[in-house]
Amino acid sequence: MSRPRLRPAARTVAVAVALGAVLLAAGSLTGCTAEDAGSTPARTSTPSPTSTPSPTDAPTTAPTTRAPRHRPPWRGIDASHHQGQIDWTAVAGARLRFAYLKASEGSTFTDPEFAANRAAASAAGLRVGGYHYFSLCTPGAAQAAHFLAVLADAPSRPQPLPPAIDLELAGSCAAPPAADALLGEVRAFLRAVQRGTGQEPVVYLYPDFEDAYGFADDLADHRQWVRSLDGPPSREWWMWQRSATATVPGIDGPADLNVMRRPAR
Template sequence: MPIRGSGRSALLAALTAVVAALLAVLSLPHMAAGAESPPAVPPRGSAHMGMGVVAHDGRGGLPAGRAAQTEGVDVSSHQGKVAWPTLWNSGVRWAYAKASEGTYYTNPYFSQQYGGSYDVGMIHGAYHFATPDTSSGTTQANYFVDHGGGWSADGRTLPGALDIEWNPYGDACYGKSPSAMVTWIRDFLNQYRARTGRNAVLYTATSWWKQCTGNYAGFAATTPLWIARYASSAGELPAGWSSYTMWQYTSTGPTVGDHDKFNGTLDQLRGLALGS
């Protein structure tokens, strides 16, 4: 039976509404099939050791146990309050805590992390996350020392570490040429030594070092290397270093994610703390 009168009007109104809704959906901005939105830039201050290692350097198997290596961890605000007795009981004997970043950030958990590791018997140290695009190496070394990154000859305090790796906030090399990056790092290391009397430890990944310093070899003679590589071996080292002092081998370890090996015995680690 043909639809007449008010029934036909109601049907037409309903169809018109459906068509309008479809047109509205089709007119919305949309992404091409398979396209992904760009990754969000994290807030300043949230960077930590190894933040870019998995994305840029991959992840492999865990290392085989070696009697001549000593287990350690590194922590930042991401770990919050750390269960130091648990880590001590699991065999961890040294720890680094993030103290600062750039000249705009200090770790709000630094006291509990730095002091807590010491209190359970660990040898401890502090590290600085470098942002070479925000201020000079000299300025950031001073900021680090002034905010927890100093050193004392107590046999329990390791020299401060410079964390220099992929920029989580922008260009991987912070907009610097290899020669400019080398100059920035040299300025930081020189000022740290002037302020503390110790050579800072340098934390980096080989692939970043090649990309952003041109695989510069000039720091190896005086600077202990802390290599980042999540694999069954530390692999190729940056130019100039024939061995590493420390190795961050995983970001998924027990209690806290970032676990490390000191390339020697506990007595040798104490020697590094003392400056021998």
């Protein structure tokens, strides 16, 4: 904004006196200017000298503190061999930025499309991460070893997204373990995967699993991938699975659509 200009101060007008009186006082007018010759100067007090402000007297502008900026979240999908052949160029063309792909399940199963999907999605410019479908009745360490082996067989560029664990009841064993025992196996899996990849795993808790075991609070020290199809999740999330019936170019049939938080650079 421009500053308003200051108006010049009004001149003080003296009362006119008779010419004769001025002449009588001529001796006292010595040194007056031509402009002052016809008027009696008004009395003014001697102005006190203006002090020179010290450097600290100069006005300063307080530094502006900017709030941390967070870039807009990414949209992406999760997929497995159940989606069939995927046109990853079309997926990337729909402004989707990432894909989480099923890599393994239990201690022996490898998704048959993982390696091909990972290579094609990476080539199309998507960031890719792998997830493991956790078997509730198999030791966590054995599952972690299998997951790590599958990830190592299908490297991606650029840097892969953090690995993820998928905890669900579907396909579980006939007699799932008690909560304490299962939590111990899950934590063993998470520790092994973090050591093997150098990245902290993300935890996905399907709603029926969370209803049965209530692990969200126990695993709150890990980033959460939360499924909530009716609106934003009610708990903290790093990734939000917001739809299971999305239409995505390049994929035949419904797809899972996700939103991922991204920290500022």
